[in-house]
Amino acid sequence: MGFIPEFMKDFDNFDSQRRAIQTLDEWYSSRKQWFDHTDWPWKSGKQLVKEMKRDVIPIVLNGRRFAPGHFMYDLSAEARHE
Numbered sequence: 001m002g003f004i005p006e007f008m009k010d011f012d013n014f015d016s017q018r019r020a021i022q023t024l025d026e027w028y029s030s031r032k033q034w035f036d037h038t039d040w041p042w043k044s045g046k047q048l049v050k051e052m053k054r055d056v057i058p059i060v061l062n063g064r065r066f067a068p069g070h071f072m073y074d075l076s077a078e079a080r081h082e
Helices: 011-020 024-034 045-054 077-081
Strands: 059-061 064-066
Touching: 011 024
Parallel strands: none
Antiparallel strands: 059 064
């Protein structure tokens, strides 16, 4: 399991503050409080290579080409998708 950031450890408080954001300044303040990623661990080279090997072929849908992106931080699945 990946690293769990602070906003996931106190998700109820984070979510209530997130829903109350109405201005850009409030968003900046919230981002500074909840998303300080200086202590988030990076994925190892082996993890990134494994992901990239799995996602080699881009997806083509209605003539548009989509390539998978890779999240550089080793976070839990819940944190990545929240």
